[in-house]
Amino acid sequence: MDGRAALSAETQKRVIEAAIEVFGRLGFEGASTRALMERAGANLAAIPYHFGGKQGLYRAAAKVIADYARANVEPIVTRLVDADRASAVDRIDEALADFIKLLVRGPEPDEWIAFFMRCEREADDAFRMIHDALITAFKQALTETVLAATGGDASDEGLHIRVAVVIASVINLRTMQNTLLSALGWDQMTPARLDRLSREVHRIALAQLLPGHTGAPMPAPMRARMQE
Numbered sequence: 592m593d594g595r596a597a598l599s600a601e602t603q604k605r606v607i608e609a610a611i612e613v614f615g616r617l618g619f620e621g622a623s624t625r626a627l628m629e630r631a632g633a634n635l636a637a638i639p640y641h642f643g644g645k646q647g648l649y650r651a652a653a654k655v656i657a658d659y660a661r662a663n664v665e666p667i668v669t670r671l672v673d674a675d676r677a678s679a680v681d682r683i684d685e686a687l688a689d690f691i692k693l694l695v696r697g698p699e700p701d702e703w704i705a706f707f708m709r710c711e712r713e714a715d716d717a718f719r720m721i722h723d724a725l726i727t728a729f730k731q732a733l734t735e736t737v738l739a740a741t742g743g744d745a746s747d748e749g750l751h752i753r754v755a756v757v758i759a760s761v762i763n764l765r766t767m768q769n770t771l772l773s774a775l776g777w778d779q780m781t782p783a784r785l786d787r788l789s790r791e792v793h794r795i796a797l798a799q800l801l802p803g804h805t806g807a808p809m810p811a812p813m814r815a816r817m818q819e
Contacts, residue, residue: 603641603651608702610652615705617647618713653710653717656703657724662727663693668732679740680801683733687757687796690729691789695764708766720800730754737800757796776795 608632613622624645628635642648668678671686710717734754737743743750764771768780777784 599737599755602633602637606633606637606641606648607652607655610648611706612702614649614652615702615709618709647719652706653720656706660721660725664729668728671736679736683736683740683800684797686733687793691793694761695785695789704766724725726758730758741802753799757799760792764792
């Protein structure tokens with residue numbers, strides 16, 4: 592890569608990082624191109640030149656998050672559907688632990704979470720892009736593995752609702768921490784408290800997805816996996 596190409600790539604990266612922050616804070620309509628470029632420290636011409644316009648920049652910002660989500664969810668899905676590796680129940684147990692760890696303890700900056708929350712509220716193309724990368728394949732694999740474990744009926748709407756609620760509960764551990772703090776009367780979210788919430792969500796999720804599951808506390812190997 593020559594110097595000009597490297598500079599162009601660096602400018603795109605800086606503009607996208609600024610876009611994630613500004614769009615997350617102000618929304619697509621509220622974020623002016625001037626505010627975006629002031630935050631990025633770039634010329635206004637960078638948006639049409641690199642992204643074709645404000646909408647293109649918005650989608651580029653969403654794609655960065657979606658690509659990251661897909662790269663981290665795919666290994667979880669691969670292990671979940673590998674029937675030769677372990678029993679369906681064990682694979683569900685492990686996948687839930689891994690998904691919770693990814694969502695709750697991942698290194699993603701708060702600006703990414705704000706961007707996702709904003710586009711989720713708008714239910715726009717950016718939300719659908721991130722949703723498809725983060726949730727769609729995992730939801731399908733989890734549903735199919737639960738069916739394999741329980742002998743259930745794929746047309747059972749109740750099962751699909753339970754899977755969706757479980758996934759939403761995991762996401763809410765990251766996106767609704769202030770609500771959790773207020774409800775529990777806690778002043779701050781410490782690592783120990785987050786671990787405890789994660790274990791409770793894991794336990795409840797297993798009980799919801801696997802009828803007859805004892806809902807017992809998470810086995811030590813699973814606790815260790817989530818705390819790695």
